[in-house]
Amino acid sequence: xxxxxxxxxxxxxxxxxxxxxxxxxxxxxxxxxxxxxxxxxxxxxxxxxxxxxxxxxxxxxxxxxxxxxxxxxxxxxxxxxxxxxxxxxxxxxxxxxxxxxxxxxxxxxxxxxxxxxxxxxxxxxxxxxxxxxxxxxxxxxxxxxxxxxxxxxxxxxxxxxxxxxxxxxxxxxxxxxxxxxxxxxxxxxxxxxxxxxxxxxxxxxxxxxxxxxxxxxxxxxxxxxxxxxxxxxxxxxxxxxxxxxxxxxx
Numbered sequence: 453x454x455x456x457x458x459x460x461x462x463x464x465x466x467x468x469x470x471x472x473x474x475x476x477x478x479x480x481x482x483x484x485x486x487x488x489x490x491x492x493x494x495x496x497x498x499x500x501x502x503x504x505x506x507x508x509x510x511x512x513x514x515x516x517x518x519x520x521x522x523x524x525x526x527x528x529x530x531x532x533x534x535x536x537x538x539x540x541x542x543x544x545x546x547x548x549x550x551x552x553x554x555x556x557x558x559x560x561x562x563x564x565x566x567x568x569x570x571x572x573x574x575x576x577x578x579x580x581x582x583x584x585x586x587x588x589x590x591x592x593x594x595x596x597x598x599x600x601x602x603x604x605x606x607x608x609x610x611x612x613x614x615x616x617x618x619x620x621x622x623x624x625x626x627x628x629x630x631x632x633x634x635x636x637x638x639x640x641x642x643x644x645x646x647x648x649x650x651x652x653x654x655x656x657x658x659x660x661x662x663x664x665x666x667x668x669x670x671x672x673x674x675x676x677x678x679x680x681x682x683x684x685x686x687x688x689x690x691x692x693x694x695x696x697x698x699x700x701x702x
Contacts, residue, residue, distance in 0.1 A: 492519070493672075496514055498512055500534065500535070504657070504660075504678050504688050517531035527552070530547065543572060549565060561593040565588070569609075571584065585607050587605040596625070614641040628666060631663070632665065635659070641655075659678070670700070677690070677692055
């Protein structure tokens with residue numbers, strides 16, 4: 453997961469699509485007043501869980517990032533986390549993202565963008581071109597509470613398979629806390645012994661999350677319960693996670 457501070461939130465087939473998306477983002481910002489917000493974050497989590505799967509094998513992880521948001525809705529940034537995975541020697545994840553988020557009405561908003569995921573530290577995976585992939589996403593939000601989303605990559609973590617994610621979340625806002633309820637289906641669009649989640653005919657899994665969050669004086673505190681229907685062989689199951697992050701505005 454990216455930690456992007458947007459009101460409504462969080463490649464396609466080739467690098468060409470990524471470049472095309474970048475061009476569209478650039479054009480969207482042309483001739484608009486140069487009003488923007490930039491913030492950075494540093495934090496620590498008891499465990500880094502991405503898409504319901506642990507990336508640190510139950511250990512702590514330091515995280516940080518920089519995020520830019522233009523008044524047109526164009527945004528971009530970089531986010532990083534420590535890694536400690538059992539299947540490779542990668543020590544960190546660096547994600548580079550860009551997109552645009554717009555309000556259509558006072559209650560309805562849309563968000564579209566892409567992310568470049570990179571994993572550093574395992575030279576053998578670098579040689580086989582397995583340490584990065586691109587993902588596009590589209591989301592619709594209602595009343596800053598209900599979010600319906602779709603994500604797609606053509607080469608999930610270097611495999612030859614595409615992956616599609618359909619997700620939904622609802623956030624209940626109160627004066628002090630936000631309560632999040634999230635669910636997603638992750639489906640590989642192909643089957644292989646190395647990418648079939650432990651069964652010959654299994655190409656998907658479910659991921660659920662319940663969380664509570666509070667932001668106070670630029671400090672963000674978050675407690676979540678994560679659950680998938682995968683086994684412990686995938687470092688997934690039921691996981692409690694607590695994180696604290698400090699935000700800095702520029």
